[in-house]
Amino acid sequence: MDKLIIKNLTKSFDGTGVLHNVSFTVRDGEFLSILGPSGCGKTTILRILIGLESADSGEIIKDGVNITTLPAAKRKMGIVFQNYALFENMTVLRNVEYALLKSAGTKGEYSRKKAAAKAKEMLELVGLSEHLDKKPRQLSGGQQQRVAIARTLALNPDVILFDEPMSALDVDTRLSLRAELKELQKRFGTTMIYITHDQEEAYALSDRIMVMDAGVIHQLDTPHNLIDRPADDYVRNFVIRNINIKINSLIQFARLEDNK
Numbered sequence: 001m002d003k004l005i006i007k008n009l010t011k012s013f014d015g016t017g018v019l020h021n022v023s024f025t026v027r028d029g030e031f032l033s034i035l036g037p038s039g040c041g042k043t044t045i046l047r048i049l050i051g052l053e054s055a056d057s058g059e060i061i062k063d064g065v066n067i068t069t070l071p072a073a074k075r076k077m078g079i080v081f082q083n084y085a086l087f088e089n090m091t092v093l094r095n096v097e098y099a100l101l102k103s104a105g106t107k108g109e110y111s112r113k114k115a116a117a118k119a120k121e122m123l124e125l126v127g128l129s130e131h132l133d134k135k136p137r138q139l140s141g142g143q144q145q146r147v148a149i150a151r152t153l154a155l156n157p158d159v160i161l162f163d164e165p166m167s168a169l170d171v172d173t174r175l176s177l178r179a180e181l182k183e184l185q186k187r188f189g190t191t192m193i194y195i196t197h198d199q200e201e202a203y204a205l206s207d208r209i210m211v212m213d214a215g216v217i218h219q220l221d222t223p224h225n226l227i228d229r230p231a232d233d234y235v236r237n238f239v240i241r242n243i244n245i246k247i248n249s250l251i252q253f254a255r256l257e258d259n260k
């Protein structure tokens with residue numbers, strides 16, 4: 001069953017086309033990555049989906065309802081940004097509590113006591129029970145990202161959007177967060193759309209990957225099919241180039257280890 005149906009999205013900034021009749025579907029409970037180089041239009045899609053930008057034309061259908069003109073607060077989607085967007089003057093616990101108490105979708109639903117209990121539950125899920133009273137600046141980048149994820153999960157959105165959330169993290173933290181993110185998705189059954197330029201990350205996380213360049217979709221398929229049956233030369237070269245880069249990096253690393 002399709003959770004989202006996106007029809008013919010177009011978008012221009014200052015007369016320059018960024019999206020050109022982009023159409024795709026996202027299945028209920030799916031982890032879909034939108035993969036492509038900087039400037040290909042992937043973040044613009046995310047901002048249009050959640051309601052932070054308006055498309056010049058096109059439609060967004062969610063659960064059979066046209067939400068194209070709905071305000072962001074009524075779309076029941078959550079977003080996790082690359083820069084975490086945490087309140088530096090609040091504790092970890094208060095950051096999540098505040099979202100429950102003040103977000104349009106949950107405002108009035110939670111007492112302070114109930115919000116605190118929910119926030120603690122979500123923070124425990126992401127392994128931060130021992131850091132509830134710390135401020136964001138006292139946490140590592142990976143821990144701050146976990147707070148942002150817990151805050152979004154607490155709001156119980158139907159769809160969670162991720163805007164390159166791991167690009168600023170070190171390799172070990174990224175690997176750990178990947179595993180946790182997949183586990184959380186399985187536990188909650190939430191539809192997730194993940195923006196990235198990192199092919200390895202997309203392959204590790206995704207049920208399907210949408211490969212983009214210059215505002216158009218070249219292929220939307222499973223990771224296996226992208227490698228075995230690329231739709232065109234762009235996808236073929238993109239996949240092979242990145243695989244070769246990864247293989248060469250591994251070879252160089254192995255050589256360095258052998259020479260120690």
